[in-house]
């Protein structure tokens with residue numbers, strides 16, 4: 001059982017935390033990261049023998065060094081999930097909000113993703129997974145930077161999936177695009193088809209285990225992605 005090792009970047013709350021708990025229930029050894037140490041310690045206290053934690057900020061921390069040390073403490077790595085992120089509405093294009101939306105999910109994301117890619121490429125096997133968003137499918141009116149950064153993540157994941165495919169069938173890159181998931185990040189006055197966090201975590205883990213290249217959470221959100229990508233501009237600008 002304990003030859004299965006996963007690290008979740010951004011596991012102190014929300015989707016990442018629920019995934020950590022579900023992996024632990026399956027018997028994985030789990031490395032968890034985030035800035036809020038007390039929340040990471042809560043998880044460790046529940047499963048002291050299976051959890052290792054690293055408390056750092058993906059924007060400013062040395063992701064490579066933190067991850068290497070965490071892998072050493074875990075005793076290996078088979079799956080790396082990047083779930084860290086923030087996102088606030090920014091209808092007035094406030095730079096402070098937009099910078100906080102971009103920094104963890106562009107700079108911190110690339111650094112951690114590149115580290116994970118190199119680690120699994122050297123082993124010729126592994127599962128690398130990114131939590132992007134449905135927002136990746138089209139620019140948005142209420143938080144333009146949020147949609148743009150998610151499009152960046154999904155595009156980057158696709159590029160890494162192409163590269164991983166040249167290395168080995170056992171090296172997969174999975175891009176997850178959730179709709180609304182019931183965490184504190186789901187902020188909109190137009191919420192619909194909200195997915196309970198335990199269901200979201202379960203479907204994400206399944207998609208990673210099945211080495212899917214892309215998964216919508218919940219599954220029926222593929223329809224929204226299709227509509228977002230294809231409805232004409234004259235209609236989208238009225239409803240977007």
Ligand SMILES: NC(=O)c1ccc[n+]([C@@H]2O[C@H](COP(=O)([O-])OP(=O)(O)OC[C@H]3O[C@@H](n4cnc5c(N)ncnc54)[C@H](OP(=O)(O)O)[C@@H]3O)[C@@H](O)[C@H]2O)c1
Nearest residue numbers: 010012013014015034035036057058084085133181183185
């Ligand atoms: N909830 C939704 O409806 C939804 C929909 C689509 C996509 N998503 C995406 O899913 C991902 C997870 O979101 P969530 O809903 O689970 O939100 P959440 O509960 O706020 O979780 C975000 C996680 O990211 C970590 N994090 C944020 N900034 C960080 C930083 N600078 N350094 C290190 N860790 C950081 C947080 O830990 P600390 O605060 O302890 O650092 C926390 O563990 C996000 O990337 C989000 O864009 C969410």
